[in-house]
Amino acid sequence: MRKVTARQRQIIWLLLGVSEEITAAEIAESTGVSVRTVHREMEDIELTLADFGLDLIRKSGKGIQLSGPAAGLAELRLFLREEKPAEHSSEDRKVYELCSLLEAEEPVKLFTLAHWLKVTVATVSYDLDELEPWVRKFGLQLVRRRGYGVEITGSEIDKRRAIGRLAAEHLDLSDLVGHNPQPASSPVFRILLDTVGKTNLMDVENTLWDMEWKWTAELPEIVYMEMLLGLAVTTRRIEIGRSIDNGGEAGYPRMSDHRLITAAEQFGQRLGQALGAEIPRAEILYIAGLFDRVQESFSSAGFASGDIELMEIVYKLTESVVKRTGVPFQSDRSLREGLLEHMDPAFKRLREGTRIRNPLLGPIRKDYEYLFQIVRAAVEELELELDIPDEEIGFLVMHFGASVERLNQLRRGVRAILVCASGLSSSRLLATRLAKEMPQIEILGNISWYEAARLPAVDYDLIISTIDLPLDKDRYIKISPLLTGEEIEKLLSYIQNTTLRERESVPQGEYDRTASEEHSLERLKSYQGMLDETVNLLERFRFYPLDNSGITLPATISAMLDFLDGSGVVGDADILLERLLERERMASQVIPDTGLALFHARSSHILMSSLTLYRLRQPVVLDGDTEVRVILLMLAPRKLSKESLEVLSEISAMLLNSELVKLLEERTESEIRRYLSSELLRFFENKM
Structure with missing residues (x-):
């Protein structure tokens, strides 16, 4: 018979005590853990229940229910009363061991870990065997010697990467930013939050917001959270004396954009004031490196609809x-x-x-x-x-x-903002279910938790969230993306008793007219931005034949950039060349089943968007063994409007159309421009 942990025992008793289905969210609330933790524990719980001939029945929109013969249920109750639960699950033990070793100044004795976890030294040793491959993934080493103890060795930067991954694998977004942390009864959870710098996270986030940088507001939520977590971990490491070595570890290896160092210095000064601590110079450079990697990875990936x-x-x-x-x-x-x-x-x-x-x-x-x-x-x-x-x-x-x-939007009376932890998949599913079940709600958009925390109340009537938010409970309603029948009733009640009452002070006709006028103006501005970007890009489009006989790929790309000299598109061509070659090394630039490649980049060294086509006299070999004779070069500034990004992404998506590929490989500049104009006009008309 397998051992059950105290948490698993608590969940099973809860299932035994209800006669109807109970949701994972209700279990999480009753046991003081996250929904993610409940689902993780269910895997082991199902194995335990199988020993008694019992099953977990999951009913869509209703929840989970324990099912099986009465004899099995009785035997399970007896087992729970008599069995002494394990203090911690295997996964909890490993989290504690990793946190302890990543924060330790010196080797830790196996006995010390075993004593705290209330297990044998042999159990800890077995855990470490299983953790060793995970540790190696970050360039770190798990060192164990008899009489010496155990420690994790490697660079401080790699240790921070490992801590960030640990948080991503074991913490929900609500754990980090919500007002309802798990209770003190979960010591392993507490240790993990300490290790990732939870106590400083909101100070870091507020400081980041106060910088009023446009580029941070443009980041996807998942990228923003990774950066925020990296900064919180940095503050924790400084607090416990694990700062980056001034000489041995370069926090900012590429000095191509010194504005980021200046930005990091300003951020570090404000953050130091908020935390009451001085941020060392080496850490400032490390923060600049974080900013650079986030901007570069996001701008490159988001530019051409991914690779x-x-x-x-x-x-x-x-x-x-x-x-x-x-x-x-x-x-x-x-x-x-x-x-x-x-x-x-x-x-x-x-x-x-x-x-x-x-x-x-x-x-x-x-x-x-x-x-x-x-x-x-x-x-x-x-x-x-x-x-x-x-x-x-x-x-x-x-x-x-x-x-x-997805249905056609009807005229609605309540403006709602969505906040979803799982990104676009859950937000779009929730939006379409709301449109189907509650057509009186107009979904204005999906925003991040940090935008929701600061959004002016006049900009919306209702915030609908699938996670806990750092807001007062009367400012938002929490539901699941699947929108169950009970949640529809709950949402209707909230709208009637909270949202609509707050609007009674504003005359309805004036309210609708003002909102409509503001929305119309924003749409017009968006259309104008999209048209301006389309026209400018098409007018600047050029085709060049290029004699690259006997020269390398770097020299070929350098010659391509030379054609742009004096056009006002490129600032520093040498740095841009490095970025383009780096992208080529990271991912294939070849359009599948063609002799065409798309080289693209966004950079602060690009001054305006540009689209140029090059037909090579001598093919270059890319992606291992693919001969490429035609290269389309798409460039854009790092700071780019949403409308401009949409146009460029649409062009990159067109490259999967064999008709455009054939035009790029064989036809004239004017023919290609006419085709792009026609397709982009259709794209614009569909937006209206």
């Missing part, structure tokens, strides 16, 4: 699902954009070996069983060099489900 390989995956996946369902998903640009934005970081995590967690997997499989099987088959047909778990399939199904349920 070409990812675009091809999204295209093939969508076509495969269309073939199996007959639903015209390929015409849904929102689906394409959502899949690209979701799959880029998701695939990165899968390649790194990070476990994907999806607390909605059970309900998704029940509500969208047919679609789940179709998406699973479509993914397997792609033959990716990745093992795609059901949790990730569930997120993809949410995107396709949202597309299926």
